[in-house]
Amino acid sequence: MNGLSGLLLKLWRSYSTGLAVLVVGFVLSLLTPNFLRPENLLNVLGNASIVGIVGLGMTLAIAAGMFDLSVGSTAAFAACITLSMVPQYGVLLSVLAGVAVGALIGLINGLIITELRVPAFIATMSMMAIARGSALIYTDGRDVYLFGYPDYKVLTRPLWGILPMPVVLVLAILLVLALVMAHTRFGRYILAVGSNLSAARRSGLRSSLVTWGVFAVVGATAALTGLIVSAQVLTANARLNVGLELSAIAVVVVGGTSLTGGRASLVGTLLGSLLVTIINNGLNLLNVPIFYQQLTVGVLLLGALAISVGPDFNPMTYLRRQG
Amino acid sequence: MTTLSRTKAAAGQRARDWDVLWERYGITVVLLVAWVLAALFTPNFATKDNFFNMLRQGSFVGVAAVGMTIAIISGTFDLSVGTALALCAWLTIWVAARAGVAASIIVGLGAGVVVGAINGLLVSRVRIPAFVATLGMYYVVRGFAFIISEGAPATFNGQSFVWMGNGSIGVFPVPFLVMVVCALVGAGVLRFTAFGRYVYATGSNSMAALVAGVPLRQVTMLVFMVVGLFNAISAVLIGSRLYSATAALEPGFELKVIATVVLGGTRLAGGRGSLLGTVSAALLFATLSNVLNLFHADPFVQRVVEGLVLLVALSIEGVRQRIAERLSRTRGVVAEE
Numbered sequence: 001m002n003g004l005s006g007l008l009l010k011l012w013r014s015y016s017t018g019l020a021v022l023v024v025g026f027v028l029s030l031l032t033p034n035f036l037r038p039e040n041l042l043n044v045l046g047n048a049s050i051v052g053i054v055g056l057g058m059t060l061a062i063a064a065g066m067f068d069l070s071v072g073s074t075a076a077f078a079a080c081i082t083l084s085m086v087p088q089y090g091v092l093l094s095v096l097a098g099v100a101v102g103a104l105i106g107l108i109n110g111l112i113i114t115e116l117r118v119p120a121f122i123a124t125m126s127m128m129a130i131a132r133g134s135a136l137i138y139t140d141g142r143d144v145y146l147f148g149y150p151d152y153k154v155l156t157r158p159l160w161g162i163l164p165m166p167v168v169l170v171l172a173i174l175l176v177l178a179l180v181m182a183h184t185r186f187g188r189y190i191l192a193v194g195s196n197l198s199a200a201r202r203s204g205l206r207s208s209l210v211t212w213g214v215f216a217v218v219g220a221t222a223a224l225t226g227l228i229v230s231a232q233v234l235t236a237n238a239r240l241n242v243g244l245e246l247s248a249i250a251v252v253v254v255g256g257t258s259l260t261g262g263r264a265s266l267v268g269t270l271l272g273s274l275l276v277t278i279i280n281n282g283l284n285l286l287n288v289p290i291f292y293q294q295l296t297v298g299v300l301l302l303g304a305l306a307i308s309v310g311p312d313f314n315p316m317t318y319l320r321r322q323g
Numbered sequence: 324m325t326t327l328s329r330t331k332a333a334a335g336q337r338a339r340d341w342d343v344l345w346e347r348y349g350i351t352v353v354l355l356v357a358w359v360l361a362a363l364f365t366p367n368f369a370t371k372d373n374f375f376n377m378l379r380q381g382s383f384v385g386v387a388a389v390g391m392t393i394a395i396i397s398g399t400f401d402l403s404v405g406t407a408l409a410l411c412a413w414l415t416i417w418v419a420a421r422a423g424v425a426a427s428i429i430v431g432l433g434a435g436v437v438v439g440a441i442n443g444l445l446v447s448r449v450r451i452p453a454f455v456a457t458l459g460m461y462y463v464v465r466g467f468a469f470i471i472s473e474g475a476p477a478t479f480n481g482q483s484f485v486w487m488g489n490g491s492i493g494v495f496p497v498p499f500l501v502m503v504v505c506a507l508v509g510a511g512v513l514r515f516t517a518f519g520r521y522v523y524a525t526g527s528n529s530m531a532a533l534v535a536g537v538p539l540r541q542v543t544m545l546v547f548m549v550v551g552l553f554n555a556i557s558a559v560l561i562g563s564r565l566y567s568a569t570a571a572l573e574p575g576f577e578l579k580v581i582a583t584v585v586l587g588g589t590r591l592a593g594g595r596g597s598l599l600g601t602v603s604a605a606l607l608f609a610t611l612s613n614v615l616n617l618f619h620a621d622p623f624v625q626r627v628v629e630g631l632v633l634l635v636a637l638s639i640e641g642v643r644q645r646i647a648e649r650l651s652r653t654r655g656v657v658a659e660e
Contacts, residue, residue, distance in 0.1 A: 069578070112634065117641025122585055125578055126634040133626025141623060238623075242574060246402075246458060253455055291469035298462025305451040305459070 017255050017271040017304075021278060028282040035285055042164055046156070048270070048277035049166035050228050054244060055251040055269040056173050057221030060181075060214050062252055065194040065261030066120035068218045070109060072244035073131035075226025078102045079236035080135050082227055083144040083152075091151045099223045105131055106219020110212035128245070135238035146234040155231035166228050170270065173221065178266050186213055195262025222248075250297050251276060254304045276300060346588050346595070350636070351603040354610070361614050368617055371494065379496035381609025383561050385602055386502045387576070388583040389509045390553030392601045395584050396513070397546045398526035398593030399446065399453040403460035404554045405576035407438045410468040411558035412568035413477050419562075420479035427484070431562070432555045438464055439551020443544035461577070468570035478567035488564025498560045502605070505553060506598045513598070518545060526593030554580075582629075583608060586636050608632075 028035040035041075054071050061068050082098030089097070105127065112123040146152055159168050181187035189210045192200040201207050225244065230236035255272030257265045279300070280293045362369040387404055394400050415431030438460065445456040490497045513519035521542045524532040533539050562568045587604035589596025611632065612625050 112638070115645075116634075116638035117644060118634065118637045119591055121591060122582075122633065122637050125582060126630040126637075128578065129582075129626045129630030129633070133623055133628075133630065136623030136626065137621060246461065250458065250462075259452055259455065289470070289473075291466060291474060294466030294469055295463055296466075298459045298464075298466060301455060301459035301462065302445065302449075302451065305455050 017268050017275060021271055021275050024275065024278050024282065028278065028285070031282070032285045035282065040281070040285070042158070042162075042167075044274075044277050044281050045167045046164035047281070048274040049164070049170035050225055051244075051247055051251055051276075052170045052270045052273040053166070053173060053228070054218075054222045054225040054248045055255070055273050056170070056177055056266055057218035058248045058252050059255075059257050059264050059266055059269045060177065060190060061120075061218050062249070062257050062259065063181075063194045063261060063264035064190045064210065064214045065197065066113070066211070066214070067124065067245075067249060068106070068109065068215060068222075069121065069124040069245045070105065070127035070131055071218060071222035071225075071248055072241045073128045073135065074102050074105045074219050074222040075229070075244055076236070076238050076240040076242075077105070077131045077135040077138070077226075078223030079226035079230035079240055080139050080144055080238060083146050083230055083234075083236040084139075086146055086149055086152055091149075091154060094152075095155070095227060098227050099220050102219040102221075102223025102226075103216045104219070106215040106217065106222075107212055109219070110208075110215035113215070114208040114211050132238060139236075139238050141238065143235050143237045146230075146236075149234070152231055152234060155228050169224065169228075173224075174266055174270060177217075181264055181266065186210070190214060191262050191264065193261075195260075247276075247297065250301050254300055256304075347597060347600070350587055350600045350607065354603045354607045357607060357610050361610060365614050365617050368614060373613070373617070375491070375494055375496055375499075377609050377613040378499040378606065380613070381606040382496065382498035382502040383557055383564070384576075384579055384583055384608070385605030386498070386505050386560065387554045387557035387580045388587070388601045388605055389502070389505045389598060390550040391580045391584045392587070392589050392596055392598055393509060393513065393522060394546050394550045395581075395589050395591060396526045396593060396596045397522040397542065398529060399543065399546065400457070400581060400591075401439075401442060401547065401550045401554075402454065402457040402577050403438065403442060403464055404550065404580055405573060405578075406461050406465035406468060407435060407551065407554055408558045408561070408576050409568065409570050409572035410438070410464050411435045411555040412562035412572055413468060413472050413570060415559050415562045416477040416479045416484075416566075416568050417472075419481065419484045420477065424481065424484045428559055431559045432552060435551040435553075435555020435558065436548050437551070439548040439554075440544070442551070443547035446547065447540040447543040465570065472570045474570065476567045476569040480566040484563055485566060486563070488560045488562070498564070501556065501560060502602065505556065506602045509553075510598045518542065522546065523594060526595075528594070582633050586633055 025035075054075070058068060058071065078098040078101045081101050082094045085094035085097055109120075109124050109127050112118050112127070113120050116123075118126075155165055155169075158164050181190070189200070189205055189207075190213075192203075192205060193207050193210050197207060222244070226236075226241055229241060251272040252269050253259065253272070254275060255265055255268030255270070257263060257268060276297055279296045283293050283296070284290075367373055387408070391401065391404065411431045411434045414434050415427045417427075418430045419427035442453075442457055442460055445451050445460070446453050449456075451459075487497055492500060513522060521532070521537045524535070524537050525539060525542055529539060561573070583604045584596070584601050585591060586607070587597070587600030587602070589600065608629065611628060615625050615628065616622075
């Protein structure tokens with residue numbers, strides 16, 4: 001690839017999702033005056049951040065050539081634990097505990113993948129059932145309410161009266177992960193493992209450590225997403241965030257991270273979640289029946305993929321064992 | 324060749340024979356052992372009512388898993404079966420209430436095949452990887468199901484319609500017989516037709532298959548239509564069993580089906596697998612939840628047990644690999660790659 005066409009392709013790869021966000025936003029601002037109202041825009045940003053947070057974690061996993069299907073269950077389990085802890089231990093400690101539980105579940109995923117040599121797909125699929133079941137057992141199938149503890153709302157309340165907390169959190173996580181990817185060995189190793197596992201291993205890279213780290217990060221981000229969702233309504237139950245795994249993978253893919261592994265577009269993931277959220281918000285404002293929103297993600301995903309998939313894709317990357 | 328290395332080769336051959344036997348019949352043996360243990364230690368498990376009801380419960384996932392097995396053997400898979408199941412079940416019931424049972428079955432199965440054909444087109448023509456193509460279709464189909472149903476359930480309890488999911492022929496529940504027939508047909512197709520051989524060839528090495536003249540696109544297309552068909556049969560049975568369906572029927576069905584196929588010994592990487600294993604795995608999951616029910620176990624525990632069973636079954640191979648590596652390393656032999 002050289003010259004102008006190469007440059008254009010590179011620009012398109014980097015900016016197509018952002019361009020789509022701008023175009024959709026422009027069209028919506030023409031169609032409905034409510035779209036550009038500050039409250040609505042902040043609402044959109046907040047909602048995009050929620051799936052964006054777990055999307056950032058998932059981006060690392062996909063860059064390393066793996067998926068995590070257990071994020072929805074992890075989010076639910078962590079939220080149940082945190083909410084049940086708040087009355088006794090206070091908000092800060094409970095939130096930290098919830099995120100730690102998420103990271104721990106992720107770490108277990110990683111251990112299962114490297115030590116028992118179960119493919120990530122199956123390991124995390126089993127964990128999906130196990131974590132969801134554990135959440136059901138822990139809560140006895142009931143809701144965990146947290147009325148009378150407005151402190152916990154800190155996870156959704158606007159910071160300095162303007163920026164919703166989820167937006168602040170997602171930007172902070174983006175910053176940290178972007179620095180990790182660009183400037184640390186861990187970041188480079190993730191890409192190395194994702195682009196060619198056996199080459200990475202032969203050059204002496206301890207791929208097990210990378211896998212554990214990646215899944216711990218995914219678990220922690222999943223837990224944080226679960227906590228924010230539970231903070232919106234001050235309630236958690238074991239059925240929270242069913243299907244989160246598929247929407248997280250969807251925003252990563254819409255954001256342009258290659259499914260082949262070896263590349264990560266963290267900003268793209270956030271733009272992907274912004275695109276999905278903006279479209280759904282627009283459909284809401286235009287009074288389109290809610291059922292049509294179900295179509296959005298699917299059509300977007302297929303559209304994005306139909307444009308961007310190269311012929312060199314090898315699905316086997318996802319199904320190999322580590323060993 | 325020295326005697327020593329010959330013995331070693333023979334030992335290796337024996338180990339491989341055991342591997343093959345375990346892969347083919349392991350889960351079936353586990354199922355039979357589970358039945359014997361359950362009959363001995365679980366009150367009421369071996370009663371006629373309970374046992375055949377358990378067979379019925381296992382068959383709904385089992386039928387859909389037949390199609391998924393063929394897909395996974397061919398090296399691909401389908402995440403859209405869960406929402407396609409809801410769409411087909413809703414359509415079947417809606418039509419049954421208006422135009423009779425025969426028409427409803429045709430419409431239900433037709434819808435499944437159409438969804439499969441779209442998946443096939445996306446994967447084989449547009450060349451979107453199966454994982455994302457069917458993930459996209461998962462959302463599209465669900466949206467479509469919600470739109471045409473307007474979120475309302477369809478219900479119909481005509482006697483001949485309800486019989487399909489709830490009736491029995493002799494002692495055998497109808498869904499169980501349907502599953503057996505589906506598995507036999509599937510196994511026959513895999514073993515005796517060119518399509519079946521193409522499926523295995525594509526799954527073991529798609530490049531080699533292409534070079535050898537396997538019509539990859541047509542095979543992929545057909546595989547997805549087959550998945551859609553078996554999934555739709557399952558949808559008709561579930562619709563008939565429940566008398567009603569909404570667009571949100573059975574969330575997580577796709578992963579249940581894939582878990583069943585994988586537990587049955589079919590490799591996610593493609594090229595190997597059997598329908599006997601799939602059917603056994605479907606019945607094993609049903610047996611587990613039945614036994615847990617009979618012990619009045621917390622229904623929530625069931626999810627955990629399901630996950631653990633899947634994990635244990637799937638880690639056996641990897642753990643054995645590790646042990647073999649460690650042994651050969653301690654004996655100073657270079658580990659096999």
